Amino acid sequence: MSPPGAGPLEPYERDFEIFRAGVGGDPAWLRGLREDAMGQFREAGFPSTRLEAWKYTSTRPIAEAGFTLAASDAGSLTLDQVEQLCFPVFACSLFVFVNGRFAPSLSTPSTRAAGLPFESLARLRSENPAFLEGRLGRVAELKEHPFAALNTAFLDDGAAISLPAGAVEEEPVHLVFVSVGDGDEAPWVTHPRVLVHAAAGSRVTIIQDHVSVGSAPRFTNAVTEVTVEENARVDLVLLQREGDASHHISGLHVRQERDSRVSTHTVTLGGGFVRNDLTLLLAGEGAECKLRGLFLGTGDETVDNHTLVDHAVPHCTSRELYKGVLAGTSRGVFQGRVIVRPDAQQTNAFQSNPNLLLSDGAEVNTKPQLEIHADDVRCSHGATIGQLDLDALFYLRSRGIAELAARDLLTQGFATEITDSLPAQALGERVRELLLDRLHGAGNGARS
Template sequence: MSASHYVDVARAFQSRADAPSWLQALREEGLSQFQARGLPTSKDEEWKYTPVATLSSHPFQPVRDVSAGEDVAQAVARLALPGPRLVFVDGRFVPALSVLAGLPRGVVLKPLSQALREDGALLQETLGQRARPSAHAFTSLNAALLEEGALLTLAPRALSEVPVQLLFLARGGDGPVLASPRIVVVAGEGSEATLVETYAGLGSGATFTNAVTEVSLGDNASLRHFKLQAEGDTALHLGGLYSRQGRDSRFQSHAFSFGGQLSRNEVHAAFAGEGGECVLNGLFVGRGTQHLDNRTDLDHAVPHCSSRELYKGVLDDRARGTFHGKIRVREDAQKTDASQQSRNLLLSEGAQVDARPQLEIFADDVKCAHGTAVGRLDDNALFYLRSRGIPKVDAERMLTQAFASELVRAVPEGPVRARVEALLAEKLPGTAEVMG
């Protein structure tokens, strides 16, 4: 399908969607930006390595209603974490399977459709401020179809010790399904929380998830954000995370990309106050003909901030992965301390990876470093293990797991790490035995 298909979809949605004037203006801006840009192609530098033409293979459409059958209930039972959660199927909220009990005082979680009715003043100030419709075509499309997702707010000094989960299930229906969730996080001064976005597939229906997350951290606030993407091998997934940090705030992003025929995960982080700390971690594991694209953009706009970034890829068969990361240190951002690393493991002759870490430094009193590495399993290490009676397949599995474990162990012990380990074990058979 061409861009005109999505224009028609957005127009039809906007013609029937009831909304206050500010929200309708945001939707119309998204549609206008999308019309002006059209779908990106390989000639666009930012999309050079992303096979966007895949999106033209099906006439994706949003669904109006979903039924939560036994398959959905079983998936939720398997994927749900202890604590509060919102569940969505093909982009639609499923209240019967969601849990809001256990939210601590000062922490509010609600579906975006409800928040648009109840929290209009807050959302008018925050929606589209970090993820602007002009960012790129798919952020524009998400804005044009903005209706559902989640709002998480933390009052000043609120503390949520139990992770909050957003569970998105892509099932597909009678035709190819488009889901456009928008997640908004507003963390007040001194607050702290953990947010887990989980994306999983049900069945073999054609699905396209176009997700956008906006995070605003107040002074001295802290947020751990986990994204677990394990949709079906035929799914298409594009996700963008946009964060803005206040003074002395701490933000961690841990992105695990395991599923999808095409998956693109973007993180755009910006410091707006001195003393901030940011960690961007990512692990992508692909096999078959999967394409897993990862892009980061970290803006050091103020002095005395630090960032650490580590992305790893494991690719087998004819899978292809990319990592393009940029750290920008502005002229006034003295005393910046930033590092960025990309490390990649190829398990077959047909696997490919494109890695390009970048630094743009306009200040002179900084400490910055970046690097990349691409390689195969170490022959000496394989020989060492095999010389001790370990079969070749088990030795290769052990070394592969050891390569990935650094990022798994960056997740604190608990239900989130257990879920990551389970997903990795599904992707790399035998990993559970090795990790145990």
């Protein structure tokens, strides 16, 4: 039942009625989790720009599009298409989701995946829901994040990655979320969920890749929850390369225990509207996190990055480097908050957001923010906005490198710090290529 005047919520209310009837077989705690989440979303509604967290980006394009839940059998994809979309180097471990639903036939065969710490959420829901209880929804703060609430309300399928104590996974776990849909289809939404649990002393690298095929308007509302226990290490890569008609909201919620290590790379190379929320809670002493981001805006895209690092205890370190490249009439946003709680003495927190504007029409809003309530800390933050260095451009051209190629070299050079730090070298190379492809208008939406 939708309250009066809640027009934009209506399609979601309708979908929720149908959806919850279909998952009535789930345990009571899970059904309750969804109901509560829907309640949270209902209460909050689509966030307005009056909220500090949404100051620079209006959610109206999403609210007004009237996205409806993607049908469970929506979209199909061939193995050939998957191979073209993905990075060959990770073909050994690949878990593909089509319109939010796990596609075993396109993924690493279960026989070969036997030792890998992957399971689909839908399967766990039906076969081992006890595993999910107390883990799902533990880290994501729904009150502050209405879209995470919406994702939870429609919690259905996704990935669960769980490492037992001491387990070390050398190969990255590669998740590919493909949105498939042609232009004449109704605008639809998916709510993929990823749950990561790294027990004490374990280690894993997870690459989460969002691609779109076809030109249908779509809305991916993804949530990833990560728990990193004592001394564990998780390296996360989020790669977004969706098409112009895509709306993408991604919430990454991380909780770190004592002496744990987390690195994130949020690489946004395409999407009409992209919003990334990263929330990291440093809950155990000695925890360290590195947040890196590379975002490219072309055409009239909007890319909004919002990070929150919460230093709750002493002796933790956070380092944040986000680099923006804005072309055309695109808009970029970086809002980075670091909170140092009164107890969090001996905190190290560094934050930096350099931006490169490649055109007169491009725009970036940057707001690094430190809130320090302790007195014995080392913190710094900074942001810059600049253009390509003309002396550097002339230097390259004077050696025979054509102007366009020289500009590309400098643009790639700007991104190098991020691409070089990606947890797999081949991935860095690919991102460098994709950066230029996207910049020059190729591969809007993935090649299909």
